[in-house]
Amino acid sequence: MKKIGLISDTHNFLDDAVFRHFDDCDEIWHAGDFGSEPIAEALRSRKPFKGVYGNIDGIDIRKDYPEQLVFMCEEVKVMMRHIGGSPPKYNPETRKELALHKPQLFIAGHSHILKVIYDPAIECLHMNPGAAGKHGWHKVRTIITFVVDGKNMKDCKVIELGKK
Numbered sequence: 665m666k667k668i669g670l671i672s673d674t675h676n677f678l679d680d681a682v683f684r685h686f687d688d689c690d691e692i693w694h695a696g697d698f699g700s701e702p703i704a705e706a707l708r709s710r711k712p713f714k715g716v717y718g719n720i721d722g723i724d725i726r727k728d729y730p731e732q733l734v735f736m737c738e739e740v741k742v743m744m745r746h747i748g749g750s751p752p753k754y755n756p757e758t759r760k761e762l763a764l765h766k767p768q769l770f771i772a773g774h775s776h777i778l779k780v781i782y783d784p785a786i787e788c789l790h791m792n793p794g795a796a797g798k799h800g801w802h803k804v805r806t807i808i809t810f811v812v813d814g815k816n817m818k819d820c821k822v823i824e825l826g827k828k
Contacts, residue, residue: 672773675797696746
């Protein structure tokens with residue numbers, strides 16, 4: 665069993681409250697738009713860490729993080745990329761990658777819209793943690809925690825960090 669802290673779209677701002685909410689997590693995953701390397705380092709220094717770069721990230725982030733990750737967490741295949749869309753409106757590249765990899769969990773950021781949606785057409789749970797930073801059109805900064813236990817994903821908790 666692994667508890668995951670999921671964050672995205674920090675845009676070079678990292679609220680200290682994130683660490684309090686992720687304190688009991690086993691891993692932290694960032695779905696892109698870090699903003700700068702110090703944000704990635706602050707998260708990476710706390711827990712085992714995975715991340716993908718986003719459209720605003722520069723070479724400092726892109727040299728360390730890929731556009732897409734596909735990996736196993738327990739018995740769940742995960743695919744993570746920053747820009748992907750959401751059910752049923754995935755962008756063309758994401759649609760192709762979802763068909764190729766057939767994940768049970770697809771994570772994206774970019775939209776600044778928090779979503780947790782099951783897509784029965786591809787038997788995949790989609791998560792977007794919204795935006796944790798202060799840049800963008802969202803009104804409230806959000807993150808997610810959840811548990812992966814074998815093949816099961818459960819105990820999803822949406823956390824509001826406050827107004828941007």
